[in-house]
Amino acid sequence: MIKPFLFLLPPEKAHYFTLFLLKIILAIPLIGTLYKKRYTIKDDRLKRKVFGLDFENPVGLAAGFDKDGKSFKAMSSLGFGFIEVGTVTPKGQIGNPQPRLFRLPKDQSLINRMGFNNEGVDALVNRLKGGWPDHLIVGGNIGKNKLTPNETAEEDYVICFEALFPYVDYFVVNVSSPNTPGLRDLQDKEPLTKLLNRLQVLNKQKTNSKPILLKIAPDLTNEQLDDIIEIVETTKIEGVIATNTTISRAGLKTNPNTIKSIGNGGLSGRAVRQRSTEVIRYLNERSKGQLTIIGVGGISSPEDAIEKLNAGASLVQIYSGLIFEGPALIKEINKAILTKIPQPSVAQVSNS
Numbered sequence: 001m002i003k004p005f006l007f008l009l010p011p012e013k014a015h016y017f018t019l020f021l022l023k024i025i026l027a028i029p030l031i032g033t034l035y036k037k038r039y040t041i042k043d044d045r046l047k048r049k050v051f052g053l054d055f056e057n058p059v060g061l062a063a064g065f066d067k068d069g070k071s072f073k074a075m076s077s078l079g080f081g082f083i084e085v086g087t088v089t090p091k092g093q094i095g096n097p098q099p100r101l102f103r104l105p106k107d108q109s110l111i112n113r114m115g116f117n118n119e120g121v122d123a124l125v126n127r128l129k130g131g132w133p134d135h136l137i138v139g140g141n142i143g144k145n146k147l148t149p150n151e152t153a154e155e156d157y158v159i160c161f162e163a164l165f166p167y168v169d170y171f172v173v174n175v176s177s178p179n180t181p182g183l184r185d186l187q188d189k190e191p192l193t194k195l196l197n198r199l200q201v202l203n204k205q206k207t208n209s210k211p212i213l214l215k216i217a218p219d220l221t222n223e224q225l226d227d228i229i230e231i232v233e234t235t236k237i238e239g240v241i242a243t244n245t246t247i248s249r250a251g252l253k254t255n256p257n258t259i260k261s262i263g264n265g266g267l268s269g270r271a272v273r274q275r276s277t278e279v280i281r282y283l284n285e286r287s288k289g290q291l292t293i294i295g296v297g298g299i300s301s302p303e304d305a306i307e308k309l310n311a312g313a314s315l316v317q318i319y320s321g322l323i324f325e326g327p328a329l330i331k332e333i334n335k336a337i338l339t340k341i342p343q344p345s346v347a348q349v350s351n352s
């Protein structure tokens, strides 16, 4: 109902205003409870056991929406089965100058060059220490500071990994954002293997090691995707999140001059849907179904989510779809999963 008003605000302001409103609504006892009921769907057939974790349902909030862990409790009231906080870096940083988030309504897409704006890992840890709702799985998406050169980037990932370890259920190594100069070079075979091995050594030293996933760009070639499968196998991480935003501008309906005036950034939403699904399908087929994949990119309807699950994803995440379609999307996806996907038993979908 409030979307027309929100779309009058600049996108970044609309984001913070929406979260502010959501927190107010949830704080009103009766309204808050009714609101949660309206958006949440509970059904044992939606439960999934993936990389050893028990998910209430397979629909999650993608990274970047709640970088600092300020709103994951409120967002969990919208019916998500899991929420990924971050990307967080060791030190806080302000990110790129504004404006840095743009709507492309004709394409139901966004372009962002936020640049890992976040308050730093310690601030996130302090918020997570406050606990989170029962049954909610929380992932920690970690990255490097802009000023850290790639040669020493490993240290940044290690700092975030160690600081967050007691407070998240799984980790995501983000080397695929297009908005931190040079970051995507870390997706190359050698530095990536080294980075993941280093994190795995630390992980295996813990009594309760945690799943580590890798988030990849949709702009990788098939050869690079083959490398990713090999790297996941050799480093024995739990899986892949496919995909982040794209630097491609192909096939957009928005006026090319508008696109040009926006400039650099990652494209998300409907425009990335097809490529993201292709990446999931390719990874699933080439790995003969052995790779655990979280599918994300352009899900704006239940059909889009089902397409990704059928392509080989075990779970899905959304971000841009939430902006264009609103929070009812989460429940609609879960309802459709119940009716359209043959229901495996929890044990059958377990990957580890």
Ligand SMILES: Cc1cc2nc3c(=O)[nH]c(=O)nc-3n(C[C@H](O)[C@H](O)[C@H](O)COP(=O)(O)O)c2cc1C
Pocket (backbone or CB within 6 Å): 062, 063, 064, 065, 067, 086, 087, 101, 110, 112, 114, 116, 141, 174, 177, 215, 243, 244, 245, 267, 268, 269, 270, 272, 296, 297, 298, 299, 317, 318, 319, 320, 321
């Ligand atoms: C404004 C914005 C900020 C984002 N920030 C991050 C981030 O910090 N870390 C990350 O891994 N992905 C980030 N993403 C990418 C999303 O998590 C997701 O992979 C991508 O947007 C594709 O999904 P969607 O089409 O549902 O938005 C961001 C996306 C947007 C739109």
